[in-house]
Amino acid sequence: MEPKCRCDVPVSPADKSPAAARVGQTEGEAAVWRRHKVSSLPAAECSDRATAGFLHKSDTMTVVQLIPVVLLVLLGPVLISCSTIRPMDCSEIHQQNKTQSSGVYVIYRGDGIPLQVYCDMDSLGGGWTVFQRRMDGSLNFYRPWDQYRNGFGNTFGEYWLGLDNVYVMTKTRKYELLVDMEDFDGKTVYARFTSFSIGDECDGYKLKVSGFINGGAGDSLSLHNGQKFSTFDKDQDASGNNMAVLHVGAFWYYNSLYANPNGVYRWGPDSSHYYIGVEWYTWKGTTYSLKGISMKIRPVK
Ligand SMILES: [Ca+2]
Numbered sequence: 001m002e003p004k005c006r007c008d009v010p011v012s013p014a015d016k017s018p019a020a021a022r023v024g025q026t027e028g029e030a031a032v033w034r035r036h037k038v039s040s041l042p043a044a045e046c047s048d049r050a051t052a053g054f055l056h057k058s059d060t061m062t063v064v065q066l067i068p069v070v071l072l073v074l075l076g077p078v079l080i081s082c083s084t085i086r087p088m089d090c091s092e093i094h095q096q097n098k099t100q101s102s103g104v105y106v107i108y109r110g111d112g113i114p115l116q117v118y119c120d121m122d123s124l125g126g127g128w129t130v131f132q133r134r135m136d137g138s139l140n141f142y143r144p145w146d147q148y149r150n151g152f153g154n155t156f157g158e159y160w161l162g163l164d165n166v167y168v169m170t171k172t173r174k175y176e177l178l179v180d181m182e183d184f185d186g187k188t189v190y191a192r193f194t195s196f197s198i199g200d201e202c203d204g205y206k207l208k209v210s211g212f213i214n215g216g217a218g219d220s221l222s223l224h225n226g227q228k229f230s231t232f233d234k235d236q237d238a239s240g241n242n243m244a245v246l247h248v249g250a251f252w253y254y255n256s257l258y259a260n261p262n263g264v265y266r267w268g269p270d271s272s273h274y275y276i277g278v279e280w281y282t283w284k285g286t287t288y289s290l291k292g293i294s295m296k297i298r299p300v301k
Contacts, residue, residue, distance in 0.1 A: 090119035091127035110172030128296035131161035137265030170197035182292035189216030204228025218282025220258035
């Protein structure tokens, strides 16, 4: 019998591969990823180091018999070292080297599963792990529940990291949220929230956000606090209608909306339609679709 949700379903070993955790990636993109930010792959480096150490000491029977002991002696410090340098999020990468630039890196979410993410190392001191990004309209965000749960897109461009990944991350430590926005005149603003987390799938990935700080965008998110996430094929909003369908997006809708970051990319003002674009009501109203918006989290200090 299919479980109603996956909250208590253990992750299979196959799901723990980096490939499974990456977001909507083709083989070509994967090749690019492997070349990119190599310094951010401590696990592979550690594995290679450990293997090399082992092989140098395996050329006699005496040593072979001592392999278990040698392994313990050699691998112990290495494994301890690896566990301490596996970044759980972009803030840890930033702390290791504050000159690292914004870009795509690998992090290990709270349960150790690797994730490819875009790290914003510039905004408000840097170290932000991006979980949502719109920038050029190249990707269709009108997608079903399973894709919003697991993630989609390309971390080099537009993408959604996946509700399950965000849930595991925000369960592991306390995070703040930054929502960066840009209009088609190049003006940028932000909304910042000192506390952000989401529930598990059985809880509808319910939004918990508070502590608004105004960076010029106004607060279009606090009214969504406490709402479950909805997609066109999973209506969990507080309205008698299907808000994801009505507003052509996917979000923590209540019986209305102030923000629609996953709405239709529409290249600026268009008064022929309203409440369907990439919108942040308190900045641009309901007929202006933003050029760029990104939602990102960083541990609270
Ligand atoms: Ca509804």
